[in-house]
Amino acid sequence: xxxxxxxxxxxxxxxxxxVRPDGSGVETQGVRISMNPFCKHAVEAAVQLxxxxxxxxxxxxxxxxxxATDVILTALAMGAHxxxxxxxxxxxxxxxxxxxxxxxxxxxxxxxxLLGKQAVDDDSNHVGQMLAALTNRPQATxxxxxxxxxxxxxxxxxxxxxxxTIAIPLPAIVTADLRLNTPRNAALPMVMKARSKxxxxxxxxxxxxxxxxxxxxxxxSPPPERVAGKTVxxxxxxxxxxxxxxxxxxxx
Amino acid sequence: MSVLxxxxxxxxxxxxxxxxxxxxVAELGPIDVLVVGENAQNVASDAAQLAGVQKVLVxxxxxxxxxxxxxxxxxxxxxxxxxxxxxxxxxxxxxxxAARLDLMPVTDIIEILGxxxxxxxxxxxxxxxxxxxxxxxxxxxxxxxxxRAAATGNAATIETVESPTASVARLIATHRTESDTPDLxxxxxxxxxxxxxxxxxxFQLIERLAKKLNAAIGATRAxxxxxxxxxDWQVGQTGKIIAPDLYIAIGISGALQHLAGIQGAKKxxxxxxxxxxxxxxxADAALIGDLFEIIPQLIDELDKAGVR
Ligand SMILES: Cc1cc2nc3c(=O)[nH]c(=O)nc-3n(C[C@H](O)[C@H](O)[C@H](O)COP(=O)(O)OP(=O)(O)OC[C@H]3O[C@@H](n4cnc5c(N)ncnc54)[C@H](O)[C@@H]3O)c2cc1C
Ligand SMILES: Cc1cc2nc3c(=O)[nH]c(=O)nc-3n(C[C@H](O)[C@H](O)[C@H](O)COP(=O)(O)OP(=O)(O)OC[C@H]3O[C@@H](n4cnc5c(N)ncnc54)[C@H](O)[C@@H]3O)c2cc1C
Numbered sequence: 426x427x428x429x430x431x432x433x434x435x436x437x438x439x440x441x442x443x444v445r446p447d448g449s450g451v452e453t454q455g456v457r458i459s460m461n462p463f464c465k466h467a468v469e470a471a472v473q474l475x476x477x478x479x480x481x482x483x484x485x486x487x488x489x490x491x492x493a494t495d496v497i498l499t500a501l502a503m504g505a506h507x508x509x510x511x512x513x514x515x516x517x518x519x520x521x522x523x524x525x526x527x528x529x530x531x532x533x534x535x536x537x538x539l540l541g542k543q544a545v546d547d548d549s550n551h552v553g554q555m556l557a558a559l560t561n562r563p564q565a566t567x568x569x570x571x572x573x574x575x576x577x578x579x580x581x582x583x584x585x586x587x588x589x590t591i592a593i594p595l596p597a598i599v600t601a602d603l604r605l606n607t608p609r610n611a612a613l614p615m616v617m618k619a620r621s622k623x624x625x626x627x628x629x630x631x632x633x634x635x636x637x638x639x640x641x642x643x644x645x646s647p648p649p650e651r652v653a654g655k656t657v658x659x660x661x662x663x664x665x666x667x668x669x670x671x672x673x674x675x676x677x
Numbered sequence: 678m679s680v681l682x683x684x685x686x687x688x689x690x691x692x693x694x695x696x697x698x699x700x701x702v703a704e705l706g707p708i709d710v711l712v713v714g715e716n717a718q719n720v721a722s723d724a725a726q727l728a729g730v731q732k733v734l735v736x737x738x739x740x741x742x743x744x745x746x747x748x749x750x751x752x753x754x755x756x757x758x759x760x761x762x763x764x765x766x767x768x769x770x771x772x773x774x775a776a777r778l779d780l781m782p783v784t785d786i787i788e789i790l791g792x793x794x795x796x797x798x799x800x801x802x803x804x805x806x807x808x809x810x811x812x813x814x815x816x817x818x819x820x821x822x823x824x825r826a827a828a829t830g831n832a833a834t835i836e837t838v839e840s841p842t843a844s845v846a847r848l849i850a851t852h853r854t855e856s857d858t859p860d861l862x863x864x865x866x867x868x869x870x871x872x873x874x875x876x877x878x879x880f881q882l883i884e885r886l887a888k889k890l891n892a893a894i895g896a897t898r899a900x901x902x903x904x905x906x907x908x909d910w911q912v913g914q915t916g917k918i919i920a921p922d923l924y925i926a927i928g929i930s931g932a933l934q935h936l937a938g939i940q941g942a943k944k945x946x947x948x949x950x951x952x953x954x955x956x957x958x959x960a961d962a963a964l965i966g967d968l969f970e971i972i973p974q975l976i977d978e979l980d981k982a983g984v985r
Pocket of ligand 1: 431432434435449450451461463467486487488489516517518519522539540541542543544545546547548549550551552553560625638639640641642645
């Protein structure tokens with residue numbers, strides 16, 4: 426089986442981001458960058474499926490600037506076989522990303538496509554679902570467990586009421602949640618080896634996808650600030666505070 | 678016809694989220710509500726009571742991704758807006774619907790500024806994006822926690838719509854959390870527990886306090902990963918987004934991914950042994966100390982104060 430994993434390069438999840446004062450966006454210069462955590466879980470899932478005999482070839486694809494080769498190398502070091510960078514310096518909307526990935530799916534015909542459930546920068550949670558719609562494949566979103574059973578996938582999904590396990594036929598699209606697995610840290614020899622694995626860099630224009638944005642971002646602003654905290658000295662004081670809040674609610 | 682809202686429901690009951698979505702989009706135009714589900718009559722009659730709803734459409738079939746999409750895609754042709762709450766169902770369906778219609782969805786909306794202007798958080802709520810959507814039609818998800826519920830007392834008409842053929846997906850099992858606590862996403866009071874609770878048994882302290890206050894229960898990712906609490910209690914960037922009047926955070930440090938889920942909380946109380954914890958720094962009332970000593974005393978004091 427062939428597995429395709431889409432990975433995104435984002436501002437590291439530990440960075441406390443700063444909104445530019447002119448409202449034009451978030452400061453991404455000089456901040457730590459890494460692979461989107463959800464994508465790491467997707468790569469790990471692919472590698473584990475491979476180790477269990479369900480993935481002969483794992484291809485990773487990222488859409489972004491030249492620097493995104495870094496996250497592709499990370500994925501190759503984790504155990505993926507081949508990388509594709511679709512190179513662009515513009516920020517693309519999720520619909521455009523999904524259309525580009527649909528082209529890659531058409532070229533590669535993977536049995537399973539794995540994505541992160543969301544990217545921690547834009548928090549959209551769109552691309553996997555859009556790709557499923559565009560490629561007419563069944564989707565299983567927010568996966569915390571994936572099993573290959575014959576020509577089907579059994580996927581446990583994290584949903585608002587708990588979890589559910591569904592079976593969908595292959596080929597299929599799955600988006601990874603955080604409890605899917607624990608992503609490995611690649612050992613040094615794997616990191617060295619990654620550099621010799623194939624990595625195709627292809628300009629975005631080659632794919633013939635209309636990338637014109639549909640939405641206009643008027644501005645990016647910081648959220649309202651909370652007033653600084655206060656402490657209370659004892660349990661009775663805290664109880665009185667809570668009781669006060671509760672009685673105000675009841676008055677409403 | 679203008680707005681189609683997809684109802685959220687579970688165990689034959691309309692989700693409290695849907696009433697909030699109805700209220701949130703009231704200005705956008707006349708509202709129809711679609712209910713997809715087996716034995717959905719109760720859900721439909723609940724939806725028909727919501728003020729502002731013109732018509733409730735019912736498709737009597739199990740709700741799955743592909744059946745929902747097939748039904749909604751056909752109906753969508755006659756609406757300017759298709760809207761669902763930003764819960765796990767809306768998040769699963771709306772981006773796929775948008776792609777099928779060649780539209781960009783606008784998701785996790787927390788403020789509606791006009792017919793095509795919306796505010797949504799990015800970077801775990803550390804920045805807010807104001808978006809203009811000039812597309813002919815709009816596919817939206819809205820965070821229920823950011824809006825109040827529509828009034829009831831309406832009696833909208835209920836109509837049945839065609840349901841398509843069976844889904845390719847097969848449901849094998851559901852694992853649900855048995856709990857009689859209020860719905861987390863729309864609760865007025867939430868008591869949250871972190872990894873500091875140390876075990877699933879100890880987490881019952883949180884549940885006891887929650888019961889005392891008739892509150893919903895929340896947890897951090899660390900507590901869920903450790904198996905102290907079920908996944909549907911997780912609050913934060915990857916869990917549920919809450920906006921209660923009062924959030925009581927116990928043994929929770931306040932990592933930015935957790936804070937992403939509680940930005941809408943009106944008042945925050947923190948109980949933590951570390952005066953430097955980020956949550957302590959932004960709490961309206963923080964008590965520094967050991968949660969295992971504090972919670973039992975707090976429950977006694979609340980009893981004395983005659984709370985509920
Ligand atoms: C007008 C305009 C303004 C913008 N402004 C900003 C801005 O200020 N800041 C900013 O950061 N972005 C901005 N963007 C970019 C844009 O919002 C997102 O980068 C893009 O929509 C992807 O969203 P997401 O990563 O949240 O997708 P999600 O749907 O959350 O991603 C889910 C999964 O899809 C896959 N995926 C997503 N993107 C890629 C990719 N590039 N390559 C490979 N796989 C991928 C990954 O597996 C990922 O885990 C702007 C775009 C436009 C058009
Ligand atoms: C991509 C990504 C997404 C994430 N999404 C989420 C999410 O949705 N929700 C979420 O919650 N987290 C999320 N996280 C995890 C988050 O970064 C933190 O790791 C997590 O929130 C920490 O949980 P905690 O506060 O329980 O634990 P800790 O950070 O370890 O804090 C424990 C706190 O308990 C206090 N304490 C210890 N003992 C006692 C005691 N006896 N009495 C009182 N206080 C005590 C400590 O002082 C400390 O402040 C995400 C992380 C990533 C990378």
